Amino acid sequence: MNIRNFCIIAHIDHGKSTLADRFLELTGTVEKRKMKAQILDGMDLEQERGITIKLTPVRMNYRSSIVIPSPSTSLRAGSAEGSLSNTPDNAQKRDSSTHPTSSSGSVGMTNGDEYVLNLIDTPGHVDFTYEVSRSLAAVEGAILLVDATQGVQAQTIGNLYLALDQDLTIIPVLNKIDLPNADVEKVSAEIIHLIGCKKEDILTCSAKTGEGVKEVLEKVIELVPPPNSSPYEGEDRGGIGQIDSEHPPLSPLSRGEQLRALIFDSFYDDYRGVVASVRMINGELKKGDRIKFMSTGATAEVLDLGHYSPQMIADPKLENGQVGYIVSGLKELGEVRVGDTVTLEKNPAKEQLPGYKEVKPMVFAGIFPQEGDDYNALRDAVDRLKLSDSALYYEPEHSQALGFGFRCGFLGMLHLDIFQERLWREFGLHIIATVPSVAYHVFLTNGERMTTKSPQELPNVQRISHIEEPWMIVDIITPKNFVGNVMGLVSERKGIYTNTEYLSAGSDQRAMLHYEMPLASLITDFYDKLKTVTSGYGSLNYEFKNYRKADVVKMDIIIAEEAVESLSSLVWREEAFKIGKKIVGSLKETLPKQQFVVKIQAAIGGTVIAGERLSALRKDVTAKLYGGDVTRKRKLLEKQKKGKKKMLAMGKGKVEIPTEAYLAVLKR
């Protein structure tokens, strides 16, 4: 069987899912009448927001109309500089590492061969990068799609580097050439500058009109190597997935030929239990086989298996090199883990595949059910979401005010937002999320170190020796004329400038600015601000760098004399006054008026540093009185006054805090 496994990577909105639509049409995988825009964005949430959140695999059958030329024309990553230029060295690598071992050897293939194409559509937003890196582990090639009206953007580069790390074949494609402002020349120059390919290596297409799409698919067949009997063959292939340094790629001797399949995704099906999406690495799997999950040790029978089309289609077997799914009937959620290796129970592989590096959550927030008795439902929901959202981190947490819940870790604010929305849509759960925080390293006077993921966990000041916070490497791409604005914004947020690169030559150059910045600056409204100061043109990518010393204090928000635990946050001491004032001010705008005057205060260690008063709502208690005796009216007003006094005397009243108030604290 001729197999090609590839994915589409790009910056957000550059047209990956739309190009996938055209591929599905071209190959007849989805009937025309069933076709809809971005069909692989299967979740309602994805369709409504117009963004991809999850990776989606799909298999297509296709009869190629070209003759495959010699493999030496391929574009292959591998030189030390990460250049894609077609050096003899690269060509040779490809020759030796892929073809002789290939069962499907495509060299010199004649016109009209049938191909099985396994495509994975990936998200573009930086918060879902883990989906991209897992997809890359299941394929041999990637289409690097660039919007010809936007040019190379921050995630174009971020995702390209991920693909180069895996030594994948890269096919650069310009999209949206139907648009009048598409600038093929300029954007081609940027791509050439970026990856060092030739102009002729760059394809152009419109995923909207379909122009050039067939050529892209034919190029995939021509350039992407077929899957090896073992992708670990050959020194140049650094294994698949983000290599876990503790589990280096296996030597051929220890590898054996037993069945192995990499789980790159999973989800929960109400009727069939956990379903694992796999990439077959060695061997062949059939329905009824007994399998073992190597790291968890769980065993099960293969109740069903098959491929995505994009819905699940059962097959009698999954062959080596294929991408598909396995239904094992396991209901215990912890037993199937993304990155684990599936093998046969009877003749198991000796060693696991390298799997994935554990992903590091960036921001943490407490998640509590709005109704206390929803805790069990919340636990089940979070367990299940974790299956299809492997970047999610969670541990149980208890709060005095909010009861039992979880401290959850996310890759960014959009990830948190999507998580909340999915809890509501898929499980009908309303939750309270606390103000997100980064993870601080707190060094205690007794020499111990603890990681603090929430303001509540911060130990008493006397016990703290010093605190460290995470810093990120930040890349920002912007047209040259906004560079000044970006510089201003970043330095306001404590960013440290590293250097500037230009994406191409010429008068309307775009710059890539490199900075280092505290993560705490990024998780507030940095991205919104960046868009504002660059008139929407700026794009952003970031990754973790290291931990550095920070002077941080806990700021409490007190509403109607009561500290609202979920609103407290950790802030830099030098900015505490400014931030306190801002938060109190915006809370005044967002909190609904009450029957009584509400005091809103920000305090550090019991000292109030900022305060506001929210005036009382004067409820028209006399509204129901038509005419009648004036003394009656006066009586009602008196009664109202008394009631208010009583509440004020108690100094508090229950103030319900709307979600906007949390946002107000965040966007400080």
Ligand SMILES: Nc1nc2c(ncn2[C@@H]2O[C@H](COP(=O)(O)OP(=O)(O)OP(=O)(O)O)[C@@H](O)[C@H]2O)c(=O)[nH]1
């Ligand atoms: N004019 C034009 N519009 C396009 C083309 N390709 C995609 N679009 C539009 O661009 C927008 C984004 O397309 P998507 O396919 O959702 O982009 P994506 O890369 O999958 O986005 P994410 O998955 O969220 O990163 C949609 O409004 C598409 O209709 C094209 O070739 N021409």
Ligand SMILES: [Mg+2]
């Ligand atoms: Mg998409």
